[in-house]
Amino acid sequence: MNTVTATKTNSLEQDKSVNSEHTQFTSPNVDQKPTTSFVSQFDTQASAKKEPKSSNVKLSTSDVHVYYGESEAIKGIDLNIYENEVIAFIGPSGCGKSTFLRTLNRMNDTIDSCRVTGKVLLDNQDIYDPNLDVVLLRAQVGMVFQKPNPFPKSIFDNVAYGPKLHGLARDKYDLEEIVENSLRKAGLWDEVKDRLSQPGTGLSGGQQQRLCIARTIAVSPEVILMDEPCSALDPIATAKVEELISELSTQYTIAIVTHSMQQAARVSDRTAYFHLGDLIEVNATEKVFTQPDHQLTEAYITGRFG
Template sequence: MTAGTVQTQNMTGALPLAEDGVPIKMQAQKVNVHYGEKQALYGVDLDVRKNNVTALIGPSGCGKSTFLRCLNRMNDTIDICRVGGNILLDNEDIYDQRIDVVELRARVGMVFQKPNPFPKSIFENVAYGPRIHGLAQSKAELDEIVATSLQKAGLFEEVKDRLDEPGTGLSGGQQQRLCIARAIAVSPEVILMDEPCSALDPIATAKVEELIDELRENYTIVIVTHSMQQAARVSQRTAFFHLGYLVEEGKTNDIFTNPKDQRTQDYITGRFG
């Protein structure tokens, strides 16, 4: 068990509980990451609480995105990357050889920094995952999955009359919500977001932030952000990374108003970073 975890099980016996009684969806235990000879993460222990938004903050190059990519094994795509330690999803080690990585990435979806819709129609962007994973038995079921995913992503009303038009023709903010709909369409349990608003204008950013708050009712969300204001607005928990170390993690309000570590204090007050 990582720090801040108690041995108690919840009523179903499925997930360990954090000290505040919230079930823990994912656990990182002593996670080290190397890119060739260079070490990028050092012994990271972090509990990701279910149906919470956990924000990862810290200066550029501190290991936030590297850690995020560990959570659905995106680092597997980098030949020189080695990941050590354990990362558990529902108490199962996602780096176990028996784990199907394609299935894992359906359970732990990802939304990237820049919107990256496929060069397909809006409909086909969302239908792509359900088709691959065989989630729809008929055209009617697929239509329903697409419509429901677009509704959950707050996009349906804006695009319902042009589902056959290219996803790439949408505005930046709409494209990012389309990518969120695409992630939702395969019924993930966890959604990872790597600076999802950094390429968006303030109005589009506000819409995505509002969406994140709605999504946490049904999903566990981990978001990397350079905006401390955004972390304060959207997250319940915040983890501060510095030079590859997890310096501090706690309730977002506590991290921003009463951090325990001087490095956290220096970062959030703008003394470095």
């Protein structure tokens, strides 16, 4: 069993992320607590997705525990994530879903006093192996954060940064092709092709988030992690990102944290329900919302707590 002691960080945003993950809110979001009618109407709202698209395990966790100091945030989670599936992590605030997501590409390494034990395997390789290149890992398992975070660079340079860093482009023409293809996959090319030299920070919130997705795609990841990627977006921008997730799942494995039952229903093949650091249930999304196996899951999705 490997133990990883995370390094310190000066990032205020990361500190806020940790604090929010461990905060219990007594006034839940309306979207977080669906009514029984939402559950009964699931078939009309969800897609036809029922089972993983592949039997090949892409990511696997075994007896994973995460500690912040002496506090145990994740309690021995075993989970397989399959190739080219979209899996949604749901649960009340402070349940550990974002903390668990961050273990899948070692983002918790950047949090002071964080310690991870257990096994996390990517294509059967232990990602917590001390000899593993963490920079390369985070290219293979990309992350899209809750708040869009474009670099203070041009739109072109935002997308080109990763390929330059990892030496993925042979020349400037190759780099231009990577940038264009990534922006096309992110559904952003037609909106920005005539202003690639302008700052990425000048885009709208939804466009910035798709730029961040394009930036992730540009380094040819195998897995994309999304931590509430639509929580800061308006409904129109949210719909575009959700449509994009469905399109990207044909090429990438995607794990998404969301507080929205409706969003989980729309985009995911499977849903995993977390409660106080435990993985309570994971199954096909339709089954989780219509015939959950555990009373805690049923209580959450019907709005009796959350």
